[in-house]
Amino acid sequence: MKRYLDEQVRQDLQKKMVVLTGPRQVGKTTLSRQLVGELAGAQYLNYDVAAHRAVMLAQSWRQSAPLLVLDEIHKMRDWKAWLKGVADGRAPDQQLLVTGSARMDTFRQSGESLAGRYFRLRLHPLSVREWAEQAQVSPHAALTHLLERGGFPEPALAKSNDEAQRWRNDYFAGLVREDVLEFSRLQEVNAMRLFAEMLRARVGSPLSLASIARDLNLSPVTLAKYLDILEALFIVFVVRPWHRNIARATLQAPKVYFYDTGLVQGDDGVRFENLVACHLLKNVQWQQDTRGAPVELHYIRTKDEAEVDFCLSQGDTLTHLVECKLSDAKPHRALARFAEQWPQAQAVQLLRECRAEADLGRLQLRDAASWLAALDV
Template identity: 75%
Template structure:
C-alpha cells in the first residue's frame, strides 16, 4: 500500500538525509523497503539484527549504494555523532533514510548536532483521506472502517475483525513489555502497564497526574516520567490548552489520546473524539514537516468550565475551533462563545452522523467524513 508520505520522502532524499519516525508498525519499514527498488544497489540495515549491527558499526556497507536505510539506529550508543560522520563522509549521490519508532530527539544523547543535515518526517496511521485515496472507498465507509479497525496498516487491512483484535492485543502487550526497556527499568514495567491501561479509559479528559498518583500510590513526578516515555514511544500523544504563553499552557492539564484508536476504552463518542484527535495531529504535523508551517493542535477550557475539544493555530493565531459530537446538531454553547471571541477562526461542529450541512451564525455544522476529507493528509 502506498502511503501519503511516499512522494515527500523521495523529494527530500534528493536534498538531505531524511529521519522518518512514527509509532511501531505504522508502516515505516514497508515504506522504506518499497523505496529500495527505486535506487541502485540500495541497502537496508536494522540495528536490532545482529548481522546488520556488525555492518553498521564497522561501516562495511556497499559504498556505491545510492540509498542506505538505517532502522532503529537510535539504539546505538552515541548515534548522533556516528550518523553525522556517515552523512558528511558519504559518497556522491548517496541518500540516507533513517527510521525509528521512538522519538529520536528525546534520547539523552550528547555529541555533534545534526542541524542542517536532515528533514524530519512523522508517519501517522491511515486517515479518512488516505484510505479513500488509496482504496477508492466513500468517505463515510472509510470513517466507519477506521473507527472499527484503527488506522494501523495491519489491522486496517486484516481480513476479519478477529484478526485485527488479535493484532491489537499483542501490539499493546509488546509495546509495554519490550519498548519501555529502552527508556526505563525492568521493575517498572508492571507499573507502566497499569498506568497505560488506566489512560485508555481517560481519553479526552484533562489529565490529573496528582489524582492518578493517589490511586496508584505513585508520585506525580514519576507518572510524568511515564507519560513522557509513552509519548516518546508514540503510544499516546498529549493535547495542551491554547495559550499564547507557552509556559502557562504547559503547566495546565493536558488531554491524552492514543495513536491507535482501537486501544481506547470508552463509548462511541470517546472513540470518535480520539479518532478526530489523531486526524488533526496528522494534519498539523504534515503542515509542520512537509510545508514548514508553524501549526499547532490544542484545546480550549476556561476557569468556568467552558470547553471546546480542539483548536488549531498558526503561530500565535487561532485558525480553527472544532467540537466533536456523535449526533447532537444543537449549536454547542462554548463553541458559539469562543467563535465570538476569536472571529478569525473557523468554528466547526463536526458530527459523526448528520443528514445535511448547516450554518448557524458563525458555526459550520458538518458531517465528519466529508470534513475529514478536507484535511491535509
C-alpha cells in the same frame, strides 16, 4: 500500500538525509523497502537484526549503494554522534534514510548536532482520506472502518475484526514489554503498563497525574516521566490547552490521546474524538514537517469549565475551533461562545452522523467524514 509521505520522502532524499519516525508498525519499514526496491543496489539495515547491527557498527555496508536505509538506530549508544559521522562521510550522491519508532530528538542525545543535515518527517496511521483512496470507498465508509479497526495498516487490512484485535493485543503488550524497556528500568515496566492501561480509559478528559499517582502509589513526577516515555515511543500524544502564554498552558491539565484509536476504552463518542485528534495532529505535523508552518494543536478550557475539544493555532492566532459530536446538531454552547470571542477562527462542529450541513451564524455544522477527508493528508 501507497502512503501520503511516499513522494515527499523521495523529494527530500534528493536534497538531504531524511529522518522518518512514527509509531511501531505504522508502515515505515514497508515504505523504506519500497524505496529500496526502486533503486538497484540500495541497502536496508535494521539495528534490531544482529547481522545488520554488525554491518552498521563496522560501517561495512556497500559504499556504492545509491540509497542506504538505517532503521532503529536510536537504540545505539551515542547514535547522534555516530550518525553525524556517517552523514558527513558518505559519498556525495548517496541518499540516506534513517527510520525509527521513537522520537529521535528525545532520548540518548549526545552533544553532537545534526542541525542542517536532515529533513524530519513523521509517519502517522491511515486517515479517512488515505483509506478512502486505498480501498476505493466513500469517506463515510472509510470513517466507519477506521473507527472499528484503527488506522494502523495491518489491522486496517485484516480480513476480520478478530484478526485485527489479535494484532492489537500483541501490539500493545509488545510496546510495553520491549520498547518501554529500552528507555526505562525493568522494575518500572509493570507500573508503566498499568499507567498506560489507565490512560486508555481517560482519553479526551483533562488528565490529573496527581490522582492517578495516588491510585498507583507513585509520585506525580514519576508519572510525568512515564508519560514522556509513552509520548516518545509514539504510543500516546498530549494535547495541551491553548494560551498565548506558553508557560501558563503547560501548567494546565493536558488531554491524552492514542495513535491507535483501537486502544481507546470508551464509548463511541470518545473513540470518535480520538480519531479526530489523530487526524488533526497528522495534518498539523505534515504542515510543520513539509512547510515549516508554525501550526499547533490545542484545546480550550476556561475557568468556568466551558470547553471545546480542539483548536488549531498559527503563531499566536487561532485559526480553527473544532467540536466533535456523534449526531447532536444543536449548536454547542461553548463553541458558539468562542466563535464570537475569536471571529477570525473557523468554528466547526463535526458530526459523525450528519443529516444536513448548515451554517448557524459563525458556527458551521459539518459532516465529519467529508471534512476529515478534505484535510491535506
